Amino acid sequence: MHKEKIPKTTIYRLALYLRTLEKVAREKKVFISSQEMGKLCGVDSAQLRKDLSYFGQFGEVGRGYNVSILITNLKKILKLHRRVWKVALAGVGHLGTALLSYRGFREAGFDICCAFDSDPQKIGKKIQRVKIYSHKKMREVILKHRIKIGIIAVPPESAPDVAEKMVSAGVKALLNFAPVRLSFSSSVIVKNVDLSTELLSLPFYLKC
Amino acid sequence: MHKEKIPKTTIYRLALYLRTLEKVAREKKVFISSQEMGKLCGVDSAQLRKDLSYFGQFGEVGRGYNVSILITNLKKILKLHRRVWKVALAGVGHLGTALLSYRGFREAGFDICCAFDSDPQKIGKKIQRVKIYSHKKMREVILKHRIKIGIIAVPPESAPDVAEKMVSAGVKALLNFAPVRLSFSSSVIVKNVDLSTELLSLPFYLKC
DNA sequence: GAATGTGAACACATTCACAGCT
């Protein structure tokens, strides 16, 4: 167990390992080696061992890792144990609806418990049992539920305002799907997931 | 202009710069300094200059970069000039529909010209003027249009098969939204965009 | 024998800092 600084990329991979392990667990596998698991995740086996080593010693020499124990430990590390994280979603277009319909979030311990939109047609309705509120109620609802995590799935023009509103209501971490940079003080975590910039950079690598 | 190896991250940022510059151009701005532009993109100004320096000298000392000239050059570098890239989309669920509706792709020179789904309800219909085919027609349609870029927006169970089918029909680059690793020979470019793993890793950084 | 855990070596990416041009 190190006291070195932990790479951000390591944290991302831990989440990846967790997802893979849950698949492995369903197949009743009890032990898995770093090599096997690395192959499943597309990660080098030494990388995997090093990632885990930042947080402790979870393996058994000669046998590999006990799947269910490792799952428990990863959940602890990622703070996904003994707690459901409430999440607020802004923007119930196609992308927002896709996120609401994605079962993986709930399984991982996230509860998208409220959604917001500015379209009067949508306000008051429910999608996947989640109620859609007017964006005007955002502050109120987020405060009431003490929500710490927000997802931005609105058009880029409104994203900065929406993000600001969430943060001022107490949100500490944002997953942003709008193609704009959001800037906040370092106490707010922002992860940008850019659906389009990734596509733009593909042709560069093509021979034809 | 270097002959050094170009970082992958640089390519990603070039796409980001391009998007930002197009916004700047709409505001009739003629010149922009690396500092100004860096601020808009959330990138250090030295980083930006270095990124560009891998490909040539595009700035004017003392004045900055001519916006429209830089746009032209970035498009050339990213192979987005004088050509529309035809794209095939697999999976017309909420996410697939979100991608079909996103105007940014067309503006950037991409044409999602066909979509595939296994749901008989959807086959034959059109979304955003794009025809939805049975997945059985995938090979035929992709070959006919000589499509080189594919987007995977199907459930994780079917993603590997679908990807394999696209590649065997000539697709050379994949943008994959399914939460699984796809593995191909190095002649096929795969970019994974993971909507869920990013969320899983957020709580780690939260104090509460 | 088989697989972990980890310093040390390496590869990759960012930032500094400044010479040189307009």
Added chain:
DNA sequence: AGCTGTGAATGTGTTCACATTC
């Protein structure tokens, strides 16, 4: 005076390789 372009320095992340343990 202002800003680019770029080697050099630094920082960050990955891979090697092997001692160690079961």
